[in-house]
Amino acid sequence: xxKILYSLxxxxxxxxxxxxxxxxxxxxxxxSGNFWKNTxxxxxxxxxxxxxxxxxxxxxxxxxxxxxxxxxxxxSSLNTSLDYSVIRSQLLTKDNTGISNWNxxxxxxxxxxxxxxxxEKETNFLSESEKNYYLGQAYGLRALHYFMxxxxxxxxxxxxxxxxxxxxxxxxxxxVERATPQATMSFLKEDIAKSESYFGSxxxxxxxxxxxxATLMLKAEIYMWAAKVSITDYTATGQxxxxxxxxxLNEIIGKFSLLSNFxxxxxxxxxxxxxxxxxxxxxxxxxxxxxxxxxxxxxxFINQVYGRNGEKITGDSLNLKGTGGxxxxxxxxxxxxxxxxxxxxxxxxxxxYYQSKSSSGELSNFGCVMLKGVGSINSNNNHIYxxxxxIYRYADALLMMAECENGLGNxxxxxxxxxxxxxxxxxxxxxxxxxxxYAENELAILHERDKEFVWEGKxxxxxxxxxxxxxxxxxxxxxxxxxSTSPLLNQDEAYKLLWPVxxxxxxxxxxxxxxxxx
Numbered sequence: 001x002x003k004i005l006y007s008l009x010x011x012x013x014x015x016x017x018x019x020x021x022x023x024x025x026x027x028x029x030x031x032s033g034n035f036w037k038n039t040x041x042x043x044x045x046x047x048x049x050x051x052x053x054x055x056x057x058x059x060x061x062x063x064x065x066x067x068x069x070x071x072x073x074x075x076s077s078l079n080t081s082l083d084y085s086v087i088r089s090q091l092l093t094k095d096n097t098g099i100s101n102w103n104x105x106x107x108x109x110x111x112x113x114x115x116x117x118x119x120e121k122e123t124n125f126l127s128e129s130e131k132n133y134y135l136g137q138a139y140g141l142r143a144l145h146y147f148m149x150x151x152x153x154x155x156x157x158x159x160x161x162x163x164x165x166x167x168x169x170x171x172x173x174x175x176v177e178r179a180t181p182q183a184t185m186s187f188l189k190e191d192i193a194k195s196e197s198y199f200g201s202x203x204x205x206x207x208x209x210x211x212x213x214a215t216l217m218l219k220a221e222i223y224m225w226a227a228k229v230s231i232t233d234y235t236a237t238g239q240x241x242x243x244x245x246x247x248x249l250n251e252i253i254g255k256f257s258l259l260s261n262f263x264x265x266x267x268x269x270x271x272x273x274x275x276x277x278x279x280x281x282x283x284x285x286x287x288x289x290x291x292x293x294x295x296x297x298x299x300x301f302i303n304q305v306y307g308r309n310g311e312k313i314t315g316d317s318l319n320l321k322g323t324g325g326x327x328x329x330x331x332x333x334x335x336x337x338x339x340x341x342x343x344x345x346x347x348x349x350x351x352x353y354y355q356s357k358s359s360s361g362e363l364s365n366f367g368c369v370m371l372k373g374v375g376s377i378n379s380n381n382n383h384i385y386x387x388x389x390x391i392y393r394y395a396d397a398l399l400m401m402a403e404c405e406n407g408l409g410n411x412x413x414x415x416x417x418x419x420x421x422x423x424x425x426x427x428x429x430x431x432x433x434x435x436x437x438y439a440e441n442e443l444a445i446l447h448e449r450d451k452e453f454v455w456e457g458k459x460x461x462x463x464x465x466x467x468x469x470x471x472x473x474x475x476x477x478x479x480x481x482x483x484s485t486s487p488l489l490n491q492d493e494a495y496k497l498l499w500p501v502x503x504x505x506x507x508x509x510x511x512x513x514x515x516x517x518x
Contacts, residue, residue, distance in 0.1 A: 054280040060457030068459030070335040077367025083328040094518040100502040136199035140215040143191040177511040181234035207272040208281035217392040220245040246404040256394035263348035268376040277392035291373025291385040292325035305353040321383040333366040334483040342427035439469035
């Protein structure tokens with residue numbers, strides 16, 4: 001595998017900008033004789049890797065959900081400008097890529113590469129079990145970042161080592177060409193296998209650190225993608241890899257449990273519950289997130305809009321205390337309407353409102369704010385955005401298992417119904433899912449995932465991976481979009497399943513080639 005990252009501008013930023021404890025200084029502190037001398041240093045560095053992942057939490061939403069078709073584009077119901085219109089509109093071009101510099105993922109990979117390198121050669125003071133545990137984390141985290149890159153770009157430059165000494169670098173060291181999708185997928189499988197092997201029987205779990213269970217969830221995702229998604233020179237492998245994904249999920253099924261109340265999953269007083277497998281932890285005076293950007297501004301909401309009961313909303317319904325963002329993200333009414341009134345996920349996920357009321361009392365001009373990141377009130381009576389960003393939870397494992405079983409020709413309704421039973425509670429009778437054809441099951445699983453994982457970075461990846469009756473991606477099917485009157489992508493836009501590389505990144509490295517189709 002190649003050494004060195006190829007983006008000179010990114011490396012220069014790493015060397016000369018210090019924004020957290022893991023930035024490589026001009027003296028290369030973390031890769032030199034000054035570090036990797038005792039267990040506390042190693043533990044601190046590995047904690048830093050998890051912290052750095054938290055600081056880049058938006059990648060899950062930006063890469064995994066924005067293109068999913070269930071959000072408004074342009075202007076919100078409160079007349080604020082919505083972000084990322086080019087991405088949401090599927091208008092990506094080589095000149096307007098929506099994101100740049102591989103969305104910054106290689107800076108994280110560089111830090112992980114350094115950890116792997118030092119753990120494998122410079123940490124004789126660690127016991128074998130300690131070293132293996134850290135390496136299980138590091139290889140799992142690296143596989144996560146490369147999997148995000150693979151699902152976004154297909155084949156990408158594969159960089160596994162770092163060589164930065166005393167801040168002296170030369171541009172030619174950074175020239176690494178894109179590996180083929182086939183080679184990139186093979187690398188992913190190798191890395192996730194190493195992570196699983198290093199963890200061995202160690203199932204120690206701190207839910208805001210990478211664990212073996214996180215590795216197993218990621219392994220299932222990688223093999224499901226390998227089984228179902230063909231791109232350029234890579235042909236989907238089908239049932240062989242679905243069976244491997246199922247095996248990984250079988251090691252998770254029964255080890256966690258669904259909470260009985262959907263809303264409680266996202267409560268700041270109930271973090272790291274029995275449903276959570278891996279989460280990014282946020283806390284007052286530590287780190288907060290962007291939940292406010294999904295919520296109303298007082299001036300354009302309070303005394304301006306109508307609630308479901310037809311009365312004007314006259315108070316600060318969510319106790320935001322004026323901290324609502326500029327409302328840059330909003331979900332569409334067509335998606336909201338897919339929830340049954342008895343589905344508890346609807347009101348746990350959204351607060352809906354209406355801009356207009358006719359003389360007869362009819363409400364119109366729908367709007368909604370998203371509640372999963374609403375946060376809490378701290379000890380100083382201030383509203384803070386400290387909701388965790390959950391990466392993996394047990395509901396995901398159950399619906400992934402449903403998808404695997406469906407692809408293997410086995411019954412899958414029991415897994416769907418575990419999710420529905422929690423969603424409907426006492427109203428569950430009459431809402432059971434009955435086994436259908438492969439395509440019917442696939443669509444049912446997708447729509448269950450849609451309702452379950454709002455804001456959790458799943459929707460775009462799901463719709464790309466899942467199939468219609470012709471075994472084509474649901475990104476090309478009307479039934480995979482909101483509203484279901486047109487597909488997310490037309491067949492002649494198949495190249496848009498992947499993203500283009502921005503011009504500045506291409507210009508830095510003469511070995512790079514643009515994503516096919518752009």
